[in-house]
Amino acid sequence: MPVNRSRRAVASRRRSRRFLAADNDLTATEWRAIQAAWGCCAYCGTPDAALQKDCVLPLSRGGRYTLENVVPACRSCNASKSNDEVTGWLRRTRRDEPAFLLRWAEVMMGLRPAPPG
Template sequence: MPSRTRTARYARRRQRRMAGVAHDLTAGQWAALVESWGGCAYCGSTAPGLQKDCLLPISRGGRYTLANVVPACRSCNASKCNTEVTTWLRRKRLDERAFLVRQAEVARALASA
């Protein structure tokens, strides 16, 4: 279990990373993403409380944009951590091609709406 100082240090580091990039995902776009996916983008779980997961993690230069965010259940989001999505999908033996095609379709449909 991490100590409180380590947890606080990680929280401050995340705040600095988040403040250092421009995020342009609106609440309306997030709601449309959740509706379009119909649950977790990775496992399909319809559990409440889906989280915003960046395909390219913020720690690796990603940001909250329509093309970079998908809804993820807590389990998938924690498992993926700051790994790039394709690496994580391969490790979990999930259908990488199907996910990427679906993600592109959803992003294209929402961008034109």
Template sequence: MASRSRSATYARRRQRRMAKVTHDLTDEQWQALMEAWGGCAYCGGDGAALQKDCMLPISRGGRYTVTNVVPACGSCNASKCNTEVTTWLRRKRMDEAAFLVRQAEIVRVVG
């Protein structure tokens, strides 16, 4: 019997977590978030392949909503992994307060 790869096991776990919660982020809201941020919400990079990043990770009870999702470049998203956003920002020595204020302003406009 062939052993399952670690990545396949993690993919199945993620799929089960995703199925357990209700996500209400529409495509229009995602486009509006990307336009409002103008690039990666964390580093400001304007890479073409922005990813949906949950500030409170799905593995910790988060879900895809306007108030929890920000666009992130692949580097920032991979670095953050499943860490909560404030913990990650502090570890990276980024301006946590400025990020949270901007995120609240954007959610008010988009949401």
């Protein structure tokens, strides 16, 4: 078992370094707005009080914790998706990719501030 803990520790340190190196600007207010706009897991639709932040484009692939890149995910979907690219994961797990992308675009349009003028 010590090997597993060691691997987990190394992976955790790598993830922490990637997180700190990225330009992460998601505020607590924006996260609450994202949760309210989706109202459930963005991938499976399960209403869950313990929704987690999931990056559509994972940190390991250049993603960041930003308003445009974070969706709420239940623990199961977040663990299953891991650091996969979202559309490939949706197809592989036979989820409705077009419905997710449409809903994601709708939510983003509703969350973005109106342009000045």
